[in-house]
Amino acid sequence: TFFSKRLTELEDESDDVYDYDKDVQTMRQDFCNLESKRIWESIAKDAQTIKAANGGSSLQPVISNNAAITTSADALTDIFVSKQEFIEVLRNKASSVDLKRTWPITSSMILIGASVGVITPAMPFVVEQMGLNASEYGLIVSAFGLARMLGNVPSAVAIEKWGRRPFMIHSLSLIALGVGGIGWASTFEELYLCRLMTGVGVSLLGGAATLMVTDISTPLNRASTMAPVMSGFTAGTALGPAMGGVMVDSIGLAPTFYLVGASYLGVAAVNRAVLSETQRRPMKFAWRKKPTEPVANADDTLSGAVQNAVGQWAPLLKQRSVQSIMVMNASYWLALAGAQMTIMPLILTDQAGLNLSATELGQVYMGMSLIQIVGNPVFAKFIDKIGKAPAIVTGCTLISLPMAAMPLCQDWMQLAGVCGLWACGSSMMSTAPLAYMSDKVAESERAQSIALLRTCGDMGFLVGASAIGALADWAGSLDHGMQTSAGLLLTATAWFGARQLIFVQPDTSRNPKGEKIDDNTKSP
Numbered sequence: 001t002f003f004s005k006r007l008t009e010l011e012d013e014s015d016d017v018y019d020y021d022k023d024v025q026t027m028r029q030d031f032c033n034l035e036s037k038r039i040w041e042s043i044a045k046d047a048q049t050i051k052a053a054n055g056g057s058s059l060q061p062v063i064s065n066n067a068a069i070t071t072s073a074d075a076l077t078d079i080f081v082s083k084q085e086f087i088e089v090l091r092n093k094a095s096s097v098d099l100k101r102t103w104p105i106t107s108s109m110i111l112i113g114a115s116v117g118v119i120t121p122a123m124p125f126v127v128e129q130m131g132l133n134a135s136e137y138g139l140i141v142s143a144f145g146l147a148r149m150l151g152n153v154p155s156a157v158a159i160e161k162w163g164r165r166p167f168m169i170h171s172l173s174l175i176a177l178g179v180g181g182i183g184w185a186s187t188f189e190e191l192y193l194c195r196l197m198t199g200v201g202v203s204l205l206g207g208a209a210t211l212m213v214t215d216i217s218t219p220l221n222r223a224s225t226m227a228p229v230m231s232g233f234t235a236g237t238a239l240g241p242a243m244g245g246v247m248v249d250s251i252g253l254a255p256t257f258y259l260v261g262a263s264y265l266g267v268a269a270v271n272r273a274v275l276s277e278t279q280r281r282p283m284k285f286a287w288r289k290k291p292t293e294p295v296a297n298a299d300d301t302l303s304g305a306v307q308n309a310v311g312q313w314a315p316l317l318k319q320r321s322v323q324s325i326m327v328m329n330a331s332y333w334l335a336l337a338g339a340q341m342t343i344m345p346l347i348l349t350d351q352a353g354l355n356l357s358a359t360e361l362g363q364v365y366m367g368m369s370l371i372q373i374v375g376n377p378v379f380a381k382f383i384d385k386i387g388k389a390p391a392i393v394t395g396c397t398l399i400s401l402p403m404a405a406m407p408l409c410q411d412w413m414q415l416a417g418v419c420g421l422w423a424c425g426s427s428m429m430s431t432a433p434l435a436y437m438s439d440k441v442a443e444s445e446r447a448q449s450i451a452l453l454r455t456c457g458d459m460g461f462l463v464g465a466s467a468i469g470a471l472a473d474w475a476g477s478l479d480h481g482m483q484t485s486a487g488l489l490l491t492a493t494a495w496f497g498a499r500q501l502i503f504v505q506p507d508t509s510r511n512p513k514g515e516k517i518d519d520n521t522k523s524p
Contacts, residue, residue: 003032016288024287031285047085050092094218097225101216104274105209106232108168111267112205113236113369118244118260119179121362122253124345126182126191129253134478136188138342138469143192145337145461147199148206152458155204156451159211165277167208172268174201180261183254203454210434210450215278219439220384223391226431227380235373245362312448321440322449324499325392326456329433331492332396334460338468339403339485340422347407347478354415367416368423375427383428388436389500395428396493404486407479 007028081089127137159167178198185191209229217225247256316322348356348364356364383391402418402425409415433453441449464485472481 003036004028007032010283011285011288014282014284014288016284027287043086043089044081046089046092047081050088051085091220094220095224097221097228098216099228101276101278102213102225102228104276105212106228108267108271108275109209109229109232110236111263111270112172113233114240114243114263118240118247118263119182119257121241121245121345121358121365122248122256124349124361125248125253125358127346128349130186130188130191132188133473134342134346134481135466135470135473137346138338138465138467138472140188140191140195141337141342141469142462142465143195144199144202145333145458145465147196148203149455149458149462151200151203152207152451152455155207156447158204159207160279160447163277163279164208164212164215165271165275167204168212168271168275169268171201171204171208172264172271174198175205176261176264176268177201178261179264180258183257183261206454207451210454211447212275212278214434214438214446214450215280217438222435222438223380223383223388223431224377226435227376230427230430231373231376235369239366241362241365241369242359243362245357245359248358312445313452316441316445316449316452319440320499320503322437322452324496324503325433325436325440325453328392328396328492328496329453330456330460331489332399332429332433332460333457334464334467335400335403335485335489337461337464339406339482342465342469343472343478343481343485344406347482348415350478354409364415364419368419368426371420371423372427372430375424376430379424379428380431383432383435388432388439389496391428391432392436393493393497393500395425395432396489396496398422398425399429400425400486400490400493403489404483407482 127140132140155167175198178194178196178201181194181197182191185194213226213229214222244256244260247259317326345361348354348361379391379395398421402421406415406418406422409418434450437449437453438446468481468485471484472478475481
């Protein structure tokens with residue numbers, strides 16, 4: 001019965017048609033019977049393995065009166081599995097991480113992270129060389145967010161239409177052009193253009209990588225599946241700043257950007273070799289055929305697809321859980337762009353402060369990234385266990401407190417403690433918002449919900465980098481910009497936590513265990 005219903009759903013995903021005659025009914029019924037038997041054999045085999053591992057005896061077959069069991073396949077088909085054993089098998093399958101499909105994405109993100117990390121310690125010295133102030137530097141940083149924000153919807157549509165793998169490859173060429181161009185740029189306008197180009201490429205790359213991970217994960221293992229990918233990127237960013245600092249000090253600014261731009265082309269070649277497509281396409285069945293007349297579909301054109309995609313945002317934004325994560329994610333990126341990406345490197349390289357060199361600045365970022373590498377898998381299990389919302393509150397609190405304390409650091413020991421706590425919070429926030437959003441929406445809405453989440457984050461990024469930089473210039477103090485970012489993030493965190501307590505309540509009438517249920521979906 002289940003497979004017959006599921007088969008109808010799968011058929012409806014395709015535009016193919018068929019005549020519902022007796023032969024078609026027979027073929028569909030045979031297909032359901034064979035699939036039921038195949039999957040039941042798999043469940044029975046796993047149930048035997050679990051029971052043996054727990055010290056119990058093997059599951060016993062139920063012998064029918066019709067015939068003796070002669071083959072292992074028949075034996076598995078006739079094995080009795082209790083409801084509890086059945087649930088345990090499914091839970092184990094849904095909770096385990098598919099490392100075979102995760103490692104190619106992870107290895108790709110290691111290389112991308114290294115390329116990103118190399119330019120991190122170089123940017124403050126580009127600002128110094130061009131004579132830019134904090135406000136202008138904030139605009140340069142915000143250009144990246146502006147390009148991502150404008151590119152999120154078209155990139156999500158394109159990734160859904162043509163698949164994930166092509167954009168894990170071709171987007172890197174655009175990033176290579178943008179990063180390499182920074183070495184050539186000599187004016188504010190040229191630098192701004194290069195950052196816009198990089199932002200568009202990252203919008204395509206980030207969307208493809210995120211959807212690849214959600215394709216191969218479930219609500220029970222989503223944070224744990226994202227953790228190796230995020231750890232891979234973080235591992236790359238740990239190695240990159242140390243390399244970048246040494247390269248800037250030894251070969252100069254421009255050659256560093258040229259080499260990093262070329263390295264993105266190398267990563268594109270690696271992705272082409274190791275990555276496979278993860279997007280699920282409509283299934284084809286022998287009893288269905290292509291329609292004689294093509295089906296008109298507005299989504300066949302990019303403009304129509306974009307309009308349809310944006311149209312999906314309105315019903316999503318009516319859900320309280322989606323509203324909450326949108327505001328929280330925008331606030332997080334506002335604070336991060338203003339504090340970590342704009343003010344922090346200027347504070348650390350300020351001659352009146354710690355006055356770090358490019359190599360030393362690279363070591364600071366490398367240390368934070370190393371903490372995230374170790375913390376990502378640990379915190380991912382913590383997130384899957386306690387829930388995404390408590391993890392978001394904890395992570396943002398761990399970021400906002402050291403953010404406020406950073407201007408007070410007088411030596412390396414104080415800086416290490418502040419950056420360590422900051423990195424722990426960032427480790428939680430690397431997976432929790434995406435996992436939270438993916439759990440709240442249907443599979444058909446996932447691409448656009450993630451695009452919406454990223455767009456809100458990019459709006460925060462755009463406003464944070466430019467506004468916090470301008471505030472620091474207006475106040476005449478980088479410290480004011482850093483502490484304002486911390487205050488905004490802590491306020492948003494308190495609001496998000498309060499909203500979770502108010503609108504997510506136990507429903508003991510339908511859920512005896514008292515699990516929390518979202519007030520929109522009424523599902524545990």
